[in-house]
Amino acid sequence: TTATLYRSPRPDPCVSFELYPPRTPKGEQTLTRTVGALAEIQPDYFSVTYGASGSTRNTSRDLIGRILSGTPVTPLAHLTCVGASEEDLSEYVSSLLEAGVRDFLALRGDPPAGQPDWRPHPDGLTRASQLVHLLRRLATEHLGSDGADVSISVATYPGGSYDESGRPVVCPNDVSALLEKQAAGADFAITQLFYDARHYAELVQAARAAGVHIPIVPGLIPLTDPNRLRRMVELTGVAVPPVLLEHLDEAADKEEAYRRGLAASVRLVREVLETGAPGIHFYTFNSSRAVLDLLHASGLR
Numbered sequence: 684t685t686a687t688l689y690r691s692p693r694p695d696p697c698v699s700f701e702l703y704p705p706r707t708p709k710g711e712q713t714l715t716r717t718v719g720a721l722a723e724i725q726p727d728y729f730s731v732t733y734g735a736s737g738s739t740r741n742t743s744r745d746l747i748g749r750i751l752s753g754t755p756v757t758p759l760a761h762l763t764c765v766g767a768s769e770e771d772l773s774e775y776v777s778s779l780l781e782a783g784v785r786d787f788l789a790l791r792g793d794p795p796a797g798q799p800d801w802r803p804h805p806d807g808l809t810r811a812s813q814l815v816h817l818l819r820r821l822a823t824e825h826l827g828s829d830g831a832d833v834s835i836s837v838a839t840y841p842g843g844s845y846d847e848s849g850r851p852v853v854c855p856n857d858v859s860a861l862l863e864k865q866a867a868g869a870d871f872a873i874t875q876l877f878y879d880a881r882h883y884a885e886l887v888q889a890a891r892a893a894g895v896h897i898p899i900v901p902g903l904i905p906l907t908d909p910n911r912l913r914r915m916v917e918l919t920g921v922a923v924p925p926v927l928l929e930h931l932d933e934a935a936d937k938e939e940a941y942r943r944g945l946a947a948s949v950r951l952v953r954e955v956l957e958t959g960a961p962g963i964h965f966y967t968f969n970s971s972r973a974v975l976d977l978l979h980a981s982g983l984r
């Protein structure tokens with residue numbers, strides 16, 4: 684396989700889905716159904732999240748193997764710098780390259796639970812840009828041709844805050860980190876979730892002004908479950924607009940909230956595509972219903 688994700692412009696937006704390795708037998712069953720249902724619409728790739736500990740790392744590799752052998756969909760492997768030496772990380776990446784993986788998302792990773800600040804492994808990497816360099820070097824060693832057969836994506840952050848005049852605020856640190864990751868050889872960026880298309884538009888504008896030319900793909904979650912949105916604030920630190928939560932909370936029941944959330948999601952999808960987004964990456968939470976309804980309702984598939 685040759686990595687072509689976001690390499691050349693296409694008339695239709697790319698569509699991709701994030702999956703995580705299941706943690707329970709029930710989660711395993713749900714995932715099997717979800718992968719089957721999502722593979723049917725022929726997404727551009729399935730991305731597979733990565734946990735730092737050895738066991739979650741193996742379950743990531745298992746899921747990637749299942750995608751490779753059981754579906755026609757390209758797997759994209761997340762990687763972080765957490766809890767591993769450079770040598771250890773290189774071995775893991777080499778095993779993925781040997782298995783046929785050609786697409787990666789290079790991340791720094793978050794500190795382990797209970798540890799407030801980021802501390803690198805004594806023999807490890809400290810920033811995603813270093814992981815991009817490492818991936819390009821390993822790809823060249825394993826595959827030749829300057830590692831060009833491998834696509835490397837990176838994370839970027841639209842944030843969720845506004846200034847006094849109500850204008851979305853972009854963090855200059857995040858734009859300079861993105862520029863550094865592009866200089867290291869990143870091919871495209873995927874955003875953290877956000878709820879207002881203007882945050883995405885502002886980030887793209889600020890990144891372009893700073894010299895970022897790689898595609899910036901919006902990462903979206905279906906807005907169909909207000910309790911999940913509340914949990915996501917804790918996980919990502921991105922604030923949910925209070926009007927959106929009120930609108931969902933005022934629904935008569937769960938199904939009504941679902942319909943309201945779906946309509947809000949369709950609007951968000953349309954708005955980011957109108958601002959020129961080259962595709963959409965959906966955070967699925969290993970569930971297919973909401974993303975499939977959303978794709979259908981927004982005319983994407």
Ligand code: FAD
Binds near residue numbers: 762902
């Ligand atoms: P970096 O780009 O390395 O940036 C880290 C910090 O350093 C930022 O604050 C940045 O501003 C700063 N920085 C970078 N370069 C410089 C510089 N030159 N000077 C000063 N400051 C700098 N986590 C997981 O553990 N597993 C996953 O599977 C996972 N998947 C993700 C998928 C997506 C699409 C996203 C958006 C995030 C994901 N994360 C995942 C979370 C991610 O690991 C964290 O957000 C992490 O805290 C930052 O990672 P990064 O790659 O953006 O870091």
